[in-house]
Amino acid sequence: MYVSQLEILNYRNFKNFTVQLKPVTQIIGENNIGKSNLLDSLGLIFSQEVSFFKRRMLDISDFNYETILELKKAILDTSIEPKNISYPKIVIKATLKDWDLKQEAVITDWMSNSDFTEATLTYTFAPISSFDKIEEITLQRQFLQDYEKEIGPEEFKKIPQSEILILINFPISKYHYRIHGGNQNESLANAYHLNQLKFELLDALRDAKSELSASRNNGLLFRVLNANEETDYQDLKKRLVGLQRAIEQNVAISGIKNRISEQLDKISLSTETSNNVVDLIFSLPNVSDLLRKLSLIYNDNPIKIERNGTGRNNLLFISLILSFIEDPERAQSTFFRIVGLEEPEAHLHANLQNHLASNLEGLIKKEDGTYRKDIQLILTSHSNHITTKIDFDNTVVLHYKNGNVQAHYILDGFGTTAEEKRQVNYLKKYLDSENVNLFYSRRLALVEGISEKLLFPLFYKIQTGETIDQSATAVVNVNGLAFKNFLQIIVNGFHTKCLVLTDSDIGTQSENRAQELKNKYDGVNEIDIQISQLSTFEKDLINCNKSGSGKTILCKVIPIVRPNAGKKYVEELGTNDIDIEEYFALIEDYKSEFALQLSLSLTEDQSGFSIPKYIEDGIKFLDPLM
Template sequence: MYISNLKIKNYRNFKDFNIKLKPLTLIVGENNIGKSNLLNSLGLIFSQDISIYKKRNLEVSDFNYDVILQYKRDIIDNEKPLEEITFPVIEISATLVDWDEDQESVISDWYVNEELTEAELTYRYAPVSSFDRLAELATQREFINKFKIDIGEEKFSELPEKEILDLINFPISKYYYSIIGGNQNDTQANMYHLNQLKFELLDALRDAKLELSASHRGNLLFRVLNAKEENEYQDLKKQLVGLHNSIKENEAIQGIKEGISTQLDKISLTTEDFTNNINLIFSLPNVEDILKKLSLIYGENPLKIEHNGTGRNNLLFMSLILSYIEDPSSMESNYFRVVGIEEPESHLHANLQNHLAQNIELLIKEEGSNTYRKDIQLILVSHSNHITTKIDFDNTVVLYKNDNTLSTHYVLDGFSNNAEDRKRIKYLRKYLDAENINLFYSRKIILVEGISEKLLLPTFFKIETSNTIEKSSCCVVNINGLAFKNFLDIVKNGYHTKCLVLTDSDINTRAEDRAENLADLYSDIDQISVHITNESTFEKDIIASNKDGLGKDILLKVLKQVRPISGKQYGEGLGENEIDIEDYFDLIENFKSDFAYQLMIELEENNSGFTVPDYIKSGILFLNGSQSNDE
């Protein structure tokens, strides 16, 4: 069984959100896009076992900001009838599919379709039925209107909207949660059945050092150890039986007892039925006390947990919880478990990240099989390029903003099973490496043909916008050739983020129609804009844009650095004349990377008078929303 679909309404940054999930799902995207909130929303539906309990009674800050804002604006709008004002409600619905016979006994009351192939659980946070909503709205509106009279309409009109809205109380104390099974709003899920479905969360701020010691009941190691039946630890207590006699015979302890008795004789009375003799009693510890004395150590020269590196402790932490989850015998009464792991890469170097990602899928597969287990679903949230490139792209979904709406896109959605698309998928799996995968962590993408463009585009972008390309959440992807379609089809198939293609025109070559054909192919996709050099190549456009003036001086200086002898001779022979595009290009044709690198360094020091080629300027305008893809 697994959660195939998750709907989130009005929870934190999710206003009306829907995402498909798989038995193994990797969720990627830029910071603050909502990945952690998505995992937390699952915790509101499913009971939890060894992870931190997420209380289901929420706070005002858990509501989507926009819906709270609209609620308050409706109250101060005297033209809006109170009966038409709705109180925000948080709803989170999880659709369950593909269960086995044992799991069906748990979810059979929650069916939502006639075929009985889907079940649904919904967390709902709404006002209690006894709450007088109209009275609350009338009170809040009356308060605002009275405040307006008290300070005067003129002064009231000068107040910032936020200050007025802050005066309105949101009745969070009148809200309560319910967990609904099926699609009947009044059918509460049976708590016994609900408790058979667990959610474990390894959050990004986990304290591995603390959790790897069993000294407290709340620590992870204690809860894992304590999950076993007590009788499985009974043999440990046998080892303590002889300790009682040893304590009685210990000379140091006997001396302490006698010293206490002597002092007690001095300060208390002795009667016929009471003496001042004292003794020490040893009580055999219970199993829980024994477990609290345990902690993990690791390595050939084992160190205490507090002396381990953070990365090693993080690996131990994940191994501890995953070994517990992976073992079906430890699950006993639990029929299904969702495991959310935030940033599995925390404190791990690149090689360990690669190794972890390559093997983590084995945790939820049947032993010796490629079939996913039905008792576990794994949801990963990561910012790591290494993790992202090692998990199968079939299971990788991107969270991104599309016109201020939170959207999702599985990397391989839209690709078919025909020979051409299979070839493209193979290409993407090879070339979406740890660097190029950045396109899924950015809001804008620039695709370029080679290393020269890759080196210079960030500098050109800064010249034109005064911002760095990173600050603009833009990435440059070097596709190492002309295979633009493989990347552009990701955008075309639904990853609606702005994508600029910068490509050579290849005028007077056999491929001179290629660039125009590419532009025509994607001309109806608003998110894609193909910009083509005026000259035949990227370098020639740079030369053409800087043939004279200060731009000429910069190019001649760079040429001398790339070709010290030939460059100097060319500059001296040129005199006051303009640079000849072909002559200059002949000198750098076999040194394109060196030329790009030296030009980049020079422009970072001084770009005064340098002109960025027009096709790149217009491309940057497209990315920044100042130009359509038709221009």
């Protein structure tokens, strides 16, 4: 069994969001896109932990900000009748499918389709049934009217709307949560059946040191150890037999007892029923007391957890929880468990990240290669090493489109034709730890080679005043002419803006290629194809800087790239303009070195340097505010 679809309404940054999930799903995307919020939303339904029970009573900050703003603006607008204003509710709906016979006994009451192949659980946080919204809205409007009278209409008009909206109360105390199964909202999910479903979250801010010691009841190690029956540890108690006798015979303890008795004789009186003799008794500990004394050690030369590096403890922490959930024969019955693993790369170097990622998927697979039905793994990551090791079929990207968060599987939209299969194979090969950055950005620039990749970020900053990182722009070198493979991802539904910078190749056998590419994607609003005026990027660059300050910069660079020929060329050039073909001939076999030296020179001083027009137009497409 697994959660096949998750729908989220008005929860944090999700206003109206739907994502398909798989037995193993990797979720990636830029910071603050909602990866942690997605995992938390699952916890509101499936977690049995005390911390999540408390979280189910949400705060105002858990509501989507725009939703609250829309409500307050509606209340402020007195032309809208109170009966036409609705207070928002948070709804999180999880669809389950592909269960076995044992799991079917748990989810039978939650069936939600006519052929009984799907079941749903829905968390709702909404006003209680006795809440009178008309009365509440009337009170809020009256409060504002009274305040306007108090300070006067003129002063009231001076208050910004944003501050007035803050004055409007949101009745969070009138809200309550419920979890129901199936499509009948009034049918509450049975608590006993809900308890058979679990959610384990290894969050990004996990405290590995404290979790790896059993001294705390809610610590991970204690929960793992305590999951077994007490009879499994009964043989440990046999080791304690005779300890009371040993305590009585210990000289040091006997001395302490005698000294206490002596002091009691001085300050207390013996009676017929009592005397001042004291003793020490050993209380046989119960199983939980024994378990709290345990903690993990690691390696051939074991040391305390507190002395381990954070990376090693992180691996121990992940291994501990995975070993717990991986054992399907454990005594504590759980019919289904979701494991949310946030940023497994924390504190790990690249080789360990690669090794961990290569084995994650196998943790919940059976020997025949099929997925186990009792575990679903959902992980989030910012690591390019981990991202590229998980199958792209299981990788979903969260991204903004038209102001809302949307989900897109990397390989969504690719069919089964020979051409599409070739494109998928290409992407799996070339979406490496560098190029996968395109999925963490809001804008994308595809370039033909290393020269454009080195120089485009500088051109972007010269033109916009921002770095490509500040504007969340990724630059991907497609190594020649593989634009279509990357552009198909955009066509299939990912990203908002993608710029392509390509050479015109005028005078060559492929001179029609660039225009054909432009024609093919002219109808796609998210894609802009910009073609060099001359045959190559470098020639356009030389052409717009053949005189003036631009010439000075190019003449400074060429002797570094070609110490002999370049120096001779500059000396012979004198005050004449740079000849495009002659200069290009000097750098044609040294393009990457030329781009590197030019980028270093422009980093120091770019005054008077001109950017080719087709690149300027492309940057304007990416940043329309320019």
